[in-house]
Structure formats: C-alpha cells, structure tokens
Amino acid sequence: MYESMILRTIARLMLPLLLLLSLFMVVRGHHLPGGGFVGGLLAAAAIILQIVAFGPDYAREIVPINYLRLAAIGIGSATCWGLLALLQGEPFMAARWLDTAIPGIGKLGTPVMFDVGVYLTVIGVTTQLALVLAEEPTLYPLRRPPPRTEPVAPEA
Amino acid sequence: MANHLFFPLLVPLVSAVLATLVSQRRVIARSIALAAVLFNLGYSIWLLLAVGATGRMVTQADDFAAPFGISLVADGLSAIMLALTSVMMLVTMLYSFSTVSPYRERYYYYPLLLLLLFGCGGAFLTGDLFNLYVWFEVLLVASFGLITLGGERGQLEGGLKYVVLNLLGSTSFLVGAGLLYGVAGTLNMAHLSERLGTLEHSGIVTAVAGFFLFAYSSKAGLAPLFFWLPASYHTPSIAVTALFGGLLSKVGIYALYRVFGTVFQRELAWLAPLILLVAGVTMVVGVIGAMAQVNVRRILAFHIVSQMGYMAMGLGLAGTVGLAAGILFMAHNIVVKTALFLIGGTAEHLSGTGELKQMGGMARREPILAGLWLLASFSLAGLPPLSGFFGKLGLIQVGLEQGQWLMVGVAAAVSLFTLFSMLKIWNEVFWKKAYVDQTGMPRASALLLAPSALLVALSIAIGFGASPVLNYSRYSAEQVFNTQRLVQDVCGSAGCEAVTSTAN
Numbered sequence A: 001m002y003e004s005m006i007l008r009t010i011a012r013l014m015l016p017l018l019l020l021l022s023l024f025m026v027v028r029g030h031h032l033p034g035g036g037f038v039g040g041l042l043a044a045a046a047i048i049l050q051i052v053a054f055g056p057d058y059a060r061e062i063v064p065i066n067y068l069r070l071a072a073i074g075i076g077s078a079t080c081w082g083l084l085a086l087l088q089g090e091p092f093m094a095a096r097w098l099d100t101a102i103p104g105i106g107k108l109g110t111p112v113m114f115d116v117g118v119y120l121t122v123i124g125v126t127t128q129l130a131l132v133l134a135e136e137p138t139l140y141p142l143r144r145p146p147p148r149t150e151p152v153a154p155e156a
Numbered sequence B: 001m002a003n004h005l006f007f008p009l010l011v012p013l014v015s016a017v018l019a020t021l022v023s024q025r026r027v028i029a030r031s032i033a034l035a036a037v038l039f040n041l042g043y044s045i046w047l048l049l050a051v052g053a054t055g056r057m058v059t060q061a062d063d064f065a066a067p068f069g070i071s072l073v074a075d076g077l078s079a080i081m082l083a084l085t086s087v088m089m090l091v092t093m094l095y096s097f098s099t100v101s102p103y104r105e106r107y108y109y110y111p112l113l114l115l116l117l118f119g120c121g122g123a124f125l126t127g128d129l130f131n132l133y134v135w136f137e138v139l140l141v142a143s144f145g146l147i148t149l150g151g152e153r154g155q156l157e158g159g160l161k162y163v164v165l166n167l168l169g170s171t172s173f174l175v176g177a178g179l180l181y182g183v184a185g186t187l188n189m190a191h192l193s194e195r196l197g198t199l200e201h202s203g204i205v206t207a208v209a210g211f212f213l214f215a216y217s218s219k220a221g222l223a224p225l226f227f228w229l230p231a232s233y234h235t236p237s238i239a240v241t242a243l244f245g246g247l248l249s250k251v252g253i254y255a256l257y258r259v260f261g262t263v264f265q266r267e268l269a270w271l272a273p274l275i276l277l278v279a280g281v282t283m284v285v286g287v288i289g290a291m292a293q294v295n296v297r298r299i300l301a302f303h304i305v306s307q308m309g310y311m312a313m314g315l316g317l318a319g320t321v322g323l324a325a326g327i328l329f330m331a332h333n334i335v336v337k338t339a340l341f342l343i344g345g346t347a348e349h350l351s352g353t354g355e356l357k358q359m360g361g362m363a364r365r366e367p368i369l370a371g372l373w374l375l376a377s378f379s380l381a382g383l384p385p386l387s388g389f390f391g392k393l394g395l396i397q398v399g400l401e402q403g404q405w406l407m408v409g410v411a412a413a414v415s416l417f418t419l420f421s422m423l424k425i426w427n428e429v430f431w432k433k434a435y436v437d438q439t440g441m442p443r444a445s446a447l448l449l450a451p452s453a454l455l456v457a458l459s460i461a462i463g464f465g466a467s468p469v470l471n472y473s474r475y476s477a478e479q480v481f482n483t484q485r486l487v488q489d490v491c492g493s494a495g496c497e498a499v500t501s502t503a504n
Helices: A005-028 A036-054 A056-062 A067-087 A110-134 B003-021 B026-054 B076-099 B102-125 B129-148 B153-184 B189-196 B202-220 B228-232 B238-263 B265-291 B296-316 B320-351 B367-381 B387-401 B405-431 B446-464 B466-481 B483-491 B496-503
Strands: B057-060 B071-074
Touching (some): A005 A036, A005 A110, A036 A056, A036 A110, A056 A110, A067 A110, A067 B003, B003 B026, B003 B057, B003 B071, B026 B057, B026 B102, B071 B076, B071 B102, B071 B189, B071 B483, B076 B102, B076 B238, B076 B320, B076 B446, B102 B129, B102 B238, B129 B153, B153 B189, B153 B202, B153 B228, B189 B496, B202 B238, B202 B296, B228 B296, B238 B265, B238 B296, B238 B320, B238 B466, B265 B405, B296 B320, B296 B405, B320 B367, B320 B387, B320 B466, B367 B387, B367 B405, B367 B446, B387 B446, B387 B466, B446 B466, B466 B483
Antiparallel strands (some): B057 B071
8 A cells, every 4th residue: 555645535536436437337338338347447446546545454444345256246147137038048148128218328138237247247356356466465565564573484 | 049058058157156155155055066067967968869869959149140159069079078077077076075175165166166167068069269269268267276276385386387388278279269260250160161171372271270289289288298287187186186187188189179170171181190190109208207106196197198199199090980989088088087086086085195105005995996996997008898998999990990000009008008007006005015004094985985986887888888989979070070061050051151241
C-alpha cells in the first residue's frame, strides 16, 4: 500500500464511479463495444485500486465477498442461461429474447444474462488473483512484512 | 442434431461449480463429484453403443451452420476416449476417497477433477481445431492445479517443469493453428480436410503440420520431448498420478490421431517415416530410462513414455489397420497403466515410501494386491490372454505386413524389457523380505483394492472380448480416415465449401 493522500482521495472517489461504469459496460455490451469481460475488468480495477491505495485488508473490508465463490456463481449462472435452450430441445447457447425492451436497459435476453455471468466470473478471478498476490507477506510495498524477531537461519 | 452431446460437458462444469461452493463440506462435494462422473459414465457407454449402431453424431452450438460455428462431433474414437475417461475418473475418484488428505479435498480437489473431466470431454468431442486448443488449455489448467495441490517442495518443482514444457507445446499448437488459419481460412476440421486438398501451395501445409506434430508430441511425451513427464508425474498424490499417467498423457496421442488422420492425411504419408523413427526411439529410451530408476512411480512414469511409442507407431503405420491397432493399444494402455499406478501407489501408500530399497514383503502381507500387480504387469508386457497381448499383436501384424522389420523387432524387444522392469518392482516390493518391521503397517482396505481390481478385470475382459473391441477400433479408425463422410455429416451433403459460398 502507498501512503499517498492524492492516491487515496482519488481511489475513494473512483470506487463508485468505476463500479457504475462497469455496470454500464455490461448493459451496453451486447451490440456495442463493451460486455461482461470488459465490465468485469473495470469492476476488478475499482477494487484493485483500493488494494493499492489502502492495502488488501481494507479492500476485503469494504467489499466483503468471497471472490472464488463469486467466480463459481458467475460460471454457473452463465452456463444455466445457455442451458435454457438445450432443455427446450435446441442446441446449447441458442438465444432467447424478451419481446419488449426494458426502458433504460434495452432488450434483455439470454446472451445478456450470459454476459452478466462472465462479468461476475471476471471480477471474481481478477480480484482474487490480485488479493492473493497482495497478501503475500514478502511482497513489498503492497503490505509491509512483519518485523523479523528471530535471527535468520543459514540456508541448508 | 445430437444436442445431447453437450451434456457430458455441462454436467461436469455445473457440478464443478457446485462442488466449489460446498468445498468445505467434504461429503457433499464427494457426492456431487461422484454423481457427475456416474452420469458421464452412463452417457458415454450409451454413446459408444449409439455411435457404433448409427454412426457419427454432430451438433452445432447456438445453431450456427457448420464451418462458421462450433461443431461437436462424436465418432467411434471420441466415444471410446470419452468412455475410458469416465471409467478412469470413476476409479481415481473412488481411490481418492480413501487416500487424499482432507486438507487437499477442501482445497478444491473435486472441482479440479471435474474441470479435468470437462476439458477432456471437450477435447474428445470438438470438431474444430481452435476449440481443441482451448479444451487443451482447460484440461491443462485443471491439471496444473491438481499437480501442485498441496504445495509440497517436490510437487512445485515437478509442477514447474510440467507447466513450462506444456506451455511450450501449447505455444507451438497456437502458432500452428494461426498459420493454418492463414493458409486455409478455416479451422473446422471437416472444412479443413475438404479445403487442404485443393490448396495450391501445399508445401506450407507440411510445415504447419510440423508445428502440430511438435505440439502433440510434447504433450504426449514422445522422444525427444518427454523430459517433463517422468520429472513431474511421481510428485502429486497417487490418485492424481494414476489419472495423469493413465489418461492425460493419451490426450496428446488422441490429438495426433485425430488431426493427422483427418486433417493432415497427405502430410501423414510424408511424415510417417519420421513418426515411426520417433516411436522407436521413444520406446527404447523410455524402457532404458525405467531401468535406472529405483522408485515405483518413477519406473512406471518412464514406462508411460515407452508405451507412448507403441501408440505413435500405430499412427506411423499410416493406414486404417495401423490406426485401429493403435486405438486398441491406447484403450488397453489407459486401463492397465492406471491400474499399475493404483496398485503400486497402494503399496507405496501402505509402506509410506516409494523407494524400492525400503519396501518389501508385500506379497505375504497383501496377497490380493500382489496378484493384481502380476496380472496388470503381465498385461502391460503383453502376455496372452490379457489385453496387452492383442494390442501389441495388432501393431506387430500390421508392421510385418508393411515390411517394417526393424520397428517390429524394436517393439517386440521393448516388451521383454518392460517385463523385466515390472518383475523388478515385483521382486523389490512384493517378493523380497520386508525391509522394515511391518507390524504397525496398515492393511489395504477394500476401498483401496476395488478400483485397481475393477481395472484389472476390465483388462482381462478386453483380452477375452478382443474381437468386438478390435472391430470397434477398426470401425473408429475408418471413421477417422473417411473425410468425405465427415464433411457430409458436419456440413451437409453438399459439403462445407458449398455452405461458405452461399453465405458469401
């Protein structure tokens, strides 16, 4: 973690903004540039920014999620939306759309929901990787190592 | 449209998700994993019969027409591999219940196994070269997890070699796929087999085939690219070693059969002498490497390499009968190799060490285990009436018909050395007097013996039922080589070229 006031102020401000932008990307993504993967990366970036600015403990505290579970749920839900067509006798992943568009979001269908699954998976995996690396005790400067009290044993 | 082809992929995937969510509750995670494997087993046996009765089955994801979308294609070879995958996964899972530590079980052991099943299923069912690459990555990532699960020093060392050399193979695969797409403009296997015959510059296709040969040989552990295999396969838990040694290394051979049998048929005629040379060298190097080893699982790992040579020989004989013999040998080898790893691993598990010098007395203490070992090792060496005899007989017969005297001689001689190595383990582990006081040693429970007994029974069954198995593998080999029929099945009777030209 960096004890920089500028970084910390920006990071605090950017958290909601980046999360909102990521949601926007997911919703927009089916026909226009964007999508679950980019959205997931943006949301993960929002959390990783907190890790860099405040350290992994703070990041876990403000977003108390088990990220591995989140990734699993993401994969599971993405698969389930593809299964819908399979259970109706069509090939896996064949699309199903709602007839009417929802104002502000647009037309909803299984590809969009699949994208939401991708979104959750990407958030989960990316953040989990970053957290595991940041919590590695020897990796300075993301977290200072605990002070050594015992003398270092010579290498065998 | 055979939409049911998605089920053997989706069931393991969904159960992997569920098993991840309940990974702290071992009993539930075990039940989910077991249910998924049993489903896949039932499905793949049905598929084996159905493909044998009605021929190839095809489906397209999302209903995109064939050369554009993602095709799943199940023919005889896919069905055989899928069925063997499910059987191996079942026995290793049963074996894991009593040998894998609760700590590893909680750290996503079952989800990783299920993802491995998912990746293998995809690799065996896909009809698209790029998708084959993706499935390879899926099963490799799962295997990276399994091989380092536990994080012991030896595991990390072995895992590093495994990861680096497999990624090298994957890179070559990807480069080859990219070049092939540049040359042919498609990666659907059916479309490729149709289009490659009409290309003007066929020289570059031969070069591209070289990339694929390198990639699959390194994944299959053929000489001179086998170093990672004996360096890493003895490090993880016994069940994982058995699964990797029995099944995973054969995915590379499957890819060789599939891609060189279907896509690169003309290149196969060119490369056949090279493949035969590689096969011969692999057999000899593997078996000589095994002689120098003094650890049960390391000896068996070197024998994997040696046996890979026989499977490559099936491809190098470049024809339907050769490939049929290769498929039969591969099926036999998957079963027997897994059995040997499980039996040797059980002896290791009971003795607490895998070093031959410190083992012994197992024949008196565990007579059933010793009997199973004898049967499995005789099968590996190729004594009748066990399955190995018919596997090798087929290969040697075809070799003799083609006048490959040297190859046949090497194959026969290597069998003898295999028997020698197996008897070395027999002497050291089972026959000689116990090295240490064995009074406190645990007994082999039924749960430890049942998986390997099942596999040995399967090997004997293949031996006695050799004729239907041989017929089925001949049928599969014909399907692999019959590209005209493949194109019709995948793209419709007019062929893939017609589909793309109407789309333009």
